[in-house]
Amino acid sequence: MSAILYLLPNLISQSIENSGIPEYNYQVIRKLKHFIVESRKPVNHLLKLAGVKTPFEGINFYEYNEHSNENEIEGIIIPLLKGEDMGLVSDAGYPAIADPGEKIILAAHHHHIRVVPLSGPSSILLALTASGLNAEQFVFHGYLPVKPHQRKLFLQKIENESFKSGYTQIFMDTPYRNQAVFKELIAILKPETWLCVAMELFGNTEKINTLPVKEWKKLSFQPEKKNVVFLLNAGKSSQSS
Amino acid sequence: MSAILYLLPNLISQSIENSGIPEYNYQVIRKLKHFIVESRKPVNHLLKLAGVKTPFEGINFYEYNEHSNENEIEGIIIPLLKGEDMGLVSDAGYPAIADPGEKIILAAHHHHIRVVPLSGPSSILLALTASGLNAEQFVFHGYLPVKPHQRKLFLQKIENESFKSGYTQIFMDTPYRNQAVFKELIAILKPETWLCVAMELFGNTEKINTLPVKEWKKLSFQPEKKNVVFLLNAGKSSQSS
Numbered sequence: 465m466s467a468i469l470y471l472l473p474n475l476i477s478q479s480i481e482n483s484g485i486p487e488y489n490y491q492v493i494r495k496l497k498h499f500i501v502e503s504r505k506p507v508n509h510l511l512k513l514a515g516v517k518t519p520f521e522g523i524n525f526y527e528y529n530e531h532s533n534e535n536e537i538e539g540i541i542i543p544l545l546k547g548e549d550m551g552l553v554s555d556a557g558y559p560a561i562a563d564p565g566e567k568i569i570l571a572a573h574h575h576h577i578r579v580v581p582l583s584g585p586s587s588i589l590l591a592l593t594a595s596g597l598n599a600e601q602f603v604f605h606g607y608l609p610v611k612p613h614q615r616k617l618f619l620q621k622i623e624n625e626s627f628k629s630g631y632t633q634i635f636m637d638t639p640y641r642n643q644a645v646f647k648e649l650i651a652i653l654k655p656e657t658w659l660c661v662a663m664e665l666f667g668n669t670e671k672i673n674t675l676p677v678k679e680w681k682k683l684s685f686q687p688e689k690k691n692v693v694f695l696l697n698a699g700k701s702s703q704s705s
Numbered sequence: 706m707s708a709i710l711y712l713l714p715n716l717i718s719q720s721i722e723n724s725g726i727p728e729y730n731y732q733v734i735r736k737l738k739h740f741i742v743e744s745r746k747p748v749n750h751l752l753k754l755a756g757v758k759t760p761f762e763g764i765n766f767y768e769y770n771e772h773s774n775e776n777e778i779e780g781i782i783i784p785l786l787k788g789e790d791m792g793l794v795s796d797a798g799y800p801a802i803a804d805p806g807e808k809i810i811l812a813a814h815h816h817h818i819r820v821v822p823l824s825g826p827s828s829i830l831l832a833l834t835a836s837g838l839n840a841e842q843f844v845f846h847g848y849l850p851v852k853p854h855q856r857k858l859f860l861q862k863i864e865n866e867s868f869k870s871g872y873t874q875i876f877m878d879t880p881y882r883n884q885a886v887f888k889e890l891i892a893i894l895k896p897e898t899w900l901c902v903a904m905e906l907f908g909n910t911e912k913i914n915t916l917p918v919k920e921w922k923k924l925s926f927q928p929e930k931k932n933v934v935f936l937l938n939a940g941k942s943s944q945s946s
Contacts, residue, residue, distance in 0.1 A: 482727070482729040483729070484729070484823070486723070486726055486728075488722070488725070558830060559834060560834050560837070561833065562841050566836075566837050566838065566839065569834075569837035570838070572837070579835045581831040581913075583827070583831060586830055588830075589827055590824060592802065593712050593799045593802060593810075594810065594822040595807075595810070596801070596810035596811030596812075596814050597807065597811070599799075599802045599803070600802070600803050600807075600847045601845060603844045603872070605842055665822070666824075672822075675814070
């Protein structure tokens with residue numbers, strides 16, 4: 465009667481050549497009858513890659529996302545409480561990283577249900593490792609403030625923090641604002657600050673580059689309206705290289 | 706003549722059932738003739754899992770670790786500069802996360818060599834996703850200060866920061882100090898602060914639990930002398946659950 469909540473990372477691009485999903489995850493997926501999902505479509509794709517036959521007969525899906533109410537959680541995890549394993553899958557990457565899945569996980573801990581995380585692609589971590597910036601100490605800020613003035617103050621604040629602490633600063637924005645954000649970054653940041661732009665990881669147009677802001681200014685680069693992770697570091701630990 | 710530096714995550718436990726390594730990574734490994742390693746043994750194991758035949762004839766290994774000098778980097782990346790792909794592998798998990806590999810990666814960017822990160826297990830990210838704590842904003846601090854007095858001040862500082870910002874605080878220590886650190890944590894932190902202990906991920910004794918400090922105090926729990934990731938959050942965003 466001891467059920468497991470499996471945390472299943474989802475694809476971060478539609479590339480089939482490199483899904484970034486270990487074979488073990490597919491084995492687990494094929495055994496599960498209950499999936500808590502952020503939305504259906506990206507999870508259908510993962511199940512098909514795992515070899516689960518459509519129309520997914522006998523498999524139950526439970527939606528939990530930003531529009532959900534915390535009161536729904538106890539109803540969603542009933543299978544776990546009855547002793548049946550469940551999988552938690554978000555639209556892309558790791559569940560609970562930049563989506564509300566953490567509330568499901570905390571509820572599982574509260575009920576002493578075993579939580580088993582499986583490995584897979586995370587654009588944050590892939591961008592960090594590929595950036596060449598300090599990855600021994602870092603901060604992930606999630607999405608940038610929407611209002612331009614607040615965003616500017618925020619970027620200056622985290623640049624200053626990275627200068628003092630050496631911690632790499634990681635953040636994202638919605639794809640349609642990437643070009644505006646990039647323009648702001650190279651206008652606002654100090655010339656010597658390192659900036660990494662990691663674009664569409666695992667996709668056909670994957671592009672990852674780390675340069676001081678003064679070098680970025682010389683290029684005619686503009687990020688596409690795709691998933692981008694930005695990283696910056698004005699501290700010693702990266703400049704010493 | 707455009708070479709690629711592949712970033713290859715390594716196993717985080719010796720469990721064969723779930724290596725956490727995608728099949729695609731093994732395909733890449735089988736094509737490579739040059740590996741930059743933190744040390745040999747953990748990489749030999751990965752190559753064997755990929756099906757590379759010992760005694761690894763025609764494969765070259767280049768060590769780069771905490772004892773290395775930055776002056777060695779230009780010599781190590783000669784194959785890349787000549788147009789031959791290389792793989793960067795650390796002893797466990799992602800290269801450059803909590804090891805000096807980032808200097809190799811920054812050198813590659815400097816020479817306009819394409820850096821391609823592959824996915825795999827990272828104890829930091831697995832612990833974060835499984836903790837149920839705020840994973841939309843978080844800080845990774847690396848290893849704790851060694852001196853007890855400094856460690857205590859540091860833990861109080863990050864608890865206070867998490868209370869103000871809601872950012873989850875992540876850190877590690879060397880296995881033999883785990884028990885002392887855990888004892889300090891439950892003595893120093895506030896009763897309502899959430900503490901997650903994620904022990905030996907993917908190993909036979911994997912154990913992940915998130916509880917308020919006052920609940921941890923009621924248990925007779927002691928972490929083993931194995932790899933542990935600690936996470937804490939005294940902020941609203943986790944307490945709202």
